[in-house]
Amino acid sequence: MSKRVTSGSELVISGISRAFGAVQALDRFSLTIAPGELVCLLGPSGCGKTTALRIVAGLEKSDAGTVMIDGEDLLAKDANQRDIGMVFQSYSLFPNMTVAENIAYGLRVRKKSKEQINKRVAEMLELVSLQSKMNSFPHQLSGGQQQRVALARALAIEPRVLLLDEPLSALDAQVRTQIRDEIRRIQIESGTTTLFVTHDQEEAMAISDRVGVMQHGRLEQIDTPNTLYNKPETTFVAGFVGITNYIPSVADSKNEVQVLGQVLEISEHSSVVKKGEEVRALVRPESIHVEKASHGAKIITKSFLGPMTRVGVDAGLAELIYAEMSSKEAKKFDTGDHVKISITTEMVMVESV
Amino acid sequence: MKINLSKYSTIGLVSLLSLIIFVIPYSASLEYSLRGKFGKGHDLTNYLWIFHQEGFLSHLSLSLELGLLAGLLNLVLMVPTATFLHLSLQRYKSLVDFICILPLMIPVVSLAVGAEYAMPSFLQNSQMELVFFFVILALPFTFRVLDSALSAIPLKTLVEASRSLGASWPATIMRVIVPAAKGGISSAFFLSFALGIGEYTITSLLHWDTFTTWTVDISQQNVLGSIALSTFSFLFAIALLVTIALVSSNRKKKQKELGETS
Numbered sequence: 001m002s003k004r005v006t007s008g009s010e011l012v013i014s015g016i017s018r019a020f021g022a023v024q025a026l027d028r029f030s031l032t033i034a035p036g037e038l039v040c041l042l043g044p045s046g047c048g049k050t051t052a053l054r055i056v057a058g059l060e061k062s063d064a065g066t067v068m069i070d071g072e073d074l075l076a077k078d079a080n081q082r083d084i085g086m087v088f089q090s091y092s093l094f095p096n097m098t099v100a101e102n103i104a105y106g107l108r109v110r111k112k113s114k115e116q117i118n119k120r121v122a123e124m125l126e127l128v129s130l131q132s133k134m135n136s137f138p139h140q141l142s143g144g145q146q147q148r149v150a151l152a153r154a155l156a157i158e159p160r161v162l163l164l165d166e167p168l169s170a171l172d173a174q175v176r177t178q179i180r181d182e183i184r185r186i187q188i189e190s191g192t193t194t195l196f197v198t199h200d201q202e203e204a205m206a207i208s209d210r211v212g213v214m215q216h217g218r219l220e221q222i223d224t225p226n227t228l229y230n231k232p233e234t235t236f237v238a239g240f241v242g243i244t245n246y247i248p249s250v251a252d253s254k255n256e257v258q259v260l261g262q263v264l265e266i267s268e269h270s271s272v273v274k275k276g277e278e279v280r281a282l283v284r285p286e287s288i289h290v291e292k293a294s295h296g297a298k299i300i301t302k303s304f305l306g307p308m309t310r311v312g313v314d315a316g317l318a319e320l321i322y323a324e325m326s327s328k329e330a331k332k333f334d335t336g337d338h339v340k341i342s343i344t345t346e347m348v349m350v351e352s353v
Numbered sequence: 354m355k356i357n358l359s360k361y362s363t364i365g366l367v368s369l370l371s372l373i374i375f376v377i378p379y380s381a382s383l384e385y386s387l388r389g390k391f392g393k394g395h396d397l398t399n400y401l402w403i404f405h406q407e408g409f410l411s412h413l414s415l416s417l418e419l420g421l422l423a424g425l426l427n428l429v430l431m432v433p434t435a436t437f438l439h440l441s442l443q444r445y446k447s448l449v450d451f452i453c454i455l456p457l458m459i460p461v462v463s464l465a466v467g468a469e470y471a472m473p474s475f476l477q478n479s480q481m482e483l484v485f486f487f488v489i490l491a492l493p494f495t496f497r498v499l500d501s502a503l504s505a506i507p508l509k510t511l512v513e514a515s516r517s518l519g520a521s522w523p524a525t526i527m528r529v530i531v532p533a534a535k536g537g538i539s540s541a542f543f544l545s546f547a548l549g550i551g552e553y554t555i556t557s558l559l560h561w562d563t564f565t566t567w568t569v570d571i572s573q574q575n576v577l578g579s580i581a582l583s584t585f586s587f588l589f590a591i592a593l594l595v596t597i598a599l600v601s602s603n604r605k606k607k608q609k610e611l612g613e614t615s
Binding site for chain 2: 057058059078079080081082083084085086088090092093094095096097105106109110150153154157163
């Protein structure tokens with residue numbers, strides 16, 4: 001495999017805003033992506049992640065703010081002058097062109113020589129392992145193959161920044177994982193600075209150097225997947241990234257909370273609480289320990305997830321409490337068993353009710 | 354195998370109606386046009402008579418030229434218009450739709466006289482003004498054909514993909530939109546072309562001479578020749594459309610074969 005490492009470009013988005021009528025899609029959104037980095041924007045529908053990406057691409061206007069690549073202001077330029085590669089959710093391959101012609105398109109409009117085009121198309125076909133399909137038309141390819149062609153087409157122009165707008169959403173689960181890994185491999189090989197938009201947290205965590213979680217047009221937190229999961233800075237991030245139990249609790253003081261009969265420290269970034277206030281403690285399923293008991297809480301659901309198993313426990317609260325354990329350990333439990341549950345961490349995040 | 358009787362009876366009914374409406378009159382015309390001198394025997398005398406009439410080739414080529422220009426002008430005007438209406442000017446679509454329908458609502462005499470005065474003087478004195486009239490007359494049909502052709506393709510993402518790859522608007526229209534919607538675009542072209550080569554009323558009102566007006570004049574000299582002329586015009590139009598359809602289907606077939614062998 002031919003390997004091409006580029007230095008990549010720095011993308012700096014500063015305070016961009018965009019309103020559609022009364023809806024504020026983006027509200028002073030800022031983000032800096034280092035050269036060669038892959039950053040994912042993650043958030044629920046309507047949080048503004050796609051709008052941000054489209055403004056960078058030049059497909060949407062911004063009401064305020066700047067977008068710079070390597071210090072050059074992009075907002076004054078048309079979409080076709082930005083040197084940005086884009087991959088869309090719906091593939092958007094040109095139906096009248098073969099795979100090779102699709103990949104060559106950006107080079108043709110740049111008036112590259114025939115030799116340069118042929119060489120680059122061959123490199124790209126090799127990169128996405130589709131040499132045998134070079135003369136096929138898009139309708140003759142599977143969804144995964146089409147998206148690989150779209151990726152090759154976007155990379156063929158050696159873009160300063162690569163934008164991926166939910167590129168895996170239209171694919172089935174198995175192909176999605178495969179293409180996801182392939183995108184990451186190709187991105188590392190090409191060293192292209194990449195902004196990836198998705199609403200799938202697993203996808204974001206698996207592929208990114210950093211993940212930015214968005215809500216109401218603003219960035220709630222941006223960090224490595226590990227930090228984001230283990231040290232969320234807001235209750236929204238804690239709730240949106242990974243599975244979280246919201247356990248009704250009572251604050252013992254402004255620093256301590258009683259959860260399931262245990263006194264735990266309140267982590268920073270929690271809501272400000274006062275003694276006696278009813279709150280909700282956010283606890284990850286892997287931080288819940290389950291042991292057999294003769295009475296009390298009862299296992300209601302048991303979901304096998306491969307190496308891990310998740311059990312849903314009725315502890316007399318409004319909602320089930322979920323705990324995760326190794327599937328080997330989970331063999332000891334069945335639905336209907338009485339259990340005792342406890343929290344294994346010393347610190348929890350709380351939010352006001 | 355279960356035979357779908359209602360399907361076959363529909364096909365039979367349509368075939369019978371086609372026979373009555375099209376095949377019988379045209380067969381009769383063909384037979385009539387092939388009759389020899391004084392109605393005796395069958396030969397090509399009447400057809401040879403057409404080709405020997407003065408102005409046959411010049412009028413035919415003028416009509417073809419005007420039709421071709423009308424078809425091209427229509428595309429140059431309407432493809433970008435329909436594209437932008439689909440992409441970002443949706444709210445103006447009904448207004449454009451209304452404007453395009455006007456040529457059907459305005460009486461041809463008013464249209465001819467009104468538009469004639471609106472033309473710049475250098476066009477008023479040139480046969481080329483007919484191209485603009487043919488474009489106007491074809492608008493109600495071409496706009497609808499282009500509108501549905503563009504609705505059938507993922508226009509927005511194709512345009513965005515092309516633009517993000519560095520293509521200008523003209524390059525995007527020529528390299529992506531036109532090939533992706535070529536069925537509808539070629540239909541729009543041939544509608545204008547056919548209307549251009551067959552238009553009589555406005556041409557006659559404005560005192561211009563094309564193949565259609567020449568046909569009417571020449572028909573008054575020879576009854577059998579006039580039948581031959583109308584049969585020739587009909588067969589010529591059919592031959593033109595069949596050739597175009599064959600060329601287009603051959604290209605599609607080649608594309609398919611190329612894809613399958615890869």
